[in-house]
Amino acid sequence: MKVAFLGTGLMGLPMAQRLLAANIELVAYNRTPEKLAPLQAAGAEIVTHPRQAIRAAECIILMLTNAAAIYHVLLSDTSWKTLEGRTIIQMGTITPTESQEIRDAVVGGGGEYIEAPVLGSIPEAKAGKLIVMVGAEPEQYQRHLKLLQHFGAEPLLVGPVGAAAGLKLALNQLIASLTTSFALSLAFIERQGIDVDLFMQILRDSSLYAPTFDKKLRRMLDGNYSNPNFPTKHLLKDTDLFITEAKSLGLDLTSIEAVRHILVTAMKMSFANDDYSSIFSAINEWGEASGE
Numbered sequence: 686m687k688v689a690f691l692g693t694g695l696m697g698l699p700m701a702q703r704l705l706a707a708n709i710e711l712v713a714y715n716r717t718p719e720k721l722a723p724l725q726a727a728g729a730e731i732v733t734h735p736r737q738a739i740r741a742a743e744c745i746i747l748m749l750t751n752a753a754a755i756y757h758v759l760l761s762d763t764s765w766k767t768l769e770g771r772t773i774i775q776m777g778t779i780t781p782t783e784s785q786e787i788r789d790a791v792v793g794g795g796g797e798y799i800e801a802p803v804l805g806s807i808p809e810a811k812a813g814k815l816i817v818m819v820g821a822e823p824e825q826y827q828r829h830l831k832l833l834q835h836f837g838a839e840p841l842l843v844g845p846v847g848a849a850a851g852l853k854l855a856l857n858q859l860i861a862s863l864t865t866s867f868a869l870s871l872a873f874i875e876r877q878g879i880d881v882d883l884f885m886q887i888l889r890d891s892s893l894y895a896p897t898f899d900k901k902l903r904r905m906l907d908g909n910y911s912n913p914n915f916p917t918k919h920l921l922k923d924t925d926l927f928i929t930e931a932k933s934l935g936l937d938l939t940s941i942e943a944v945r946h947i948l949v950t951a952m953k954m955s956f957a958n959d960d961y962s963s964i965f966s967a968i969n970e971w972g973e974a975s976g977e
């Protein structure tokens with residue numbers, strides 16, 4: 686089976702590389718063609734327009750930034766029957782509402798649509814250890830299970846289209862809120878002159894501990910947010926998606942809106958393309974940087 690891969694950014698590239706390593710015939714498209722060089726070297730067919738990739742394969746995987754990018758790549762060209770007989774596997778982070786609207790557009794164009802957002806980042810993508818959450822009909826899930834297992838050993842069927850997108854947003858709300866909460870305590874510990882090692886030792890032994898704290902500790906202490914797996918701008922995007930979707934659910938969103946404010950501060954401090962643990966500098970240094 687030939688597979689098309691559209692969107693070879695931070696996550697898409699290692700995911701596409703896994704398919705090639707498994708000897709799956711691959712045709713790849715990316716808006717910025719330079720990013721396709723490693724795939725071309727590994728034997729992928731490279732195309733310069735998404736239409737060529739969609740024509741060439743029955744199964745099309747999308748790993749794009751947001752819904753706007755998906756519409757641009759997949760649905761802007763309605764002058765020909767692009768999607769007939771095609772299955773779209775959408776793996777980026779978008780809202781359930783957006784995912785259902787895109788499904789309707791794909792089905793209206795004669796294609797099939799399933800969503801399969803992922804938890805985990807570049808190291809997990811490289812190792813095939815992503816947590817893949819699938820929103821699809823059970824039969825569609827079974828039909829694409831083998832392909833999805835290249836990205837994570839146990840892709841989980843969550844429910845129909847929208848369910849996996851919603852689960853993913855709930856998890857990313859936790860990423861934003863947990864990281865902000867940890868950064869505030871860490872900054873407080875430093876300013877109180879308390880030993881950081883002692884703080885971490887007690888935290889690790891307590892039920893408050895989350896492994897992500899240790900993953901981000903070194904970056905925060907060093908103020909080094911370079912070579913991100915997940916940039917600040919994407920966590921702000923996902924926080925905005927969560928707030929948009931949650932607004933209709935009657936929840937108190939004060940806490941995540943405050944987290945959003947801190948992410949916006951990190952963006953103003955030029956950390957948009959750096960690791961999202963830049964939240965720490967937004968909390969710790971913004972007063973100094975802004976003269977407040």
Ligand SMILES: NC(=O)c1ccc[n+]([C@@H]2O[C@H](COP(=O)([O-])OP(=O)(O)OC[C@H]3O[C@@H](n4cnc5c(N)ncnc54)[C@H](OP(=O)(O)O)[C@@H]3O)[C@@H](O)[C@H]2O)c1
Pocket residue numbers: 691692693694695696697715716717720748749750751753754757758776777778779803804805806807914915916919923
């Ligand atoms: N990084 C992570 O750890 C992680 C983990 C789980 C899920 N995700 C989600 O997965 C998706 C991709 O993330 P990523 O980290 O790989 O992001 P990324 O490196 O920014 O890649 C985004 C991809 O979308 C393309 N794109 C954006 N706007 C476009 C447009 N208008 N038209 C055509 N192509 C467009 C980019 O093309 P160019 O190369 O030309 O810019 C690139 O291929 C996002 O939804 C993200 O939230 C990311």
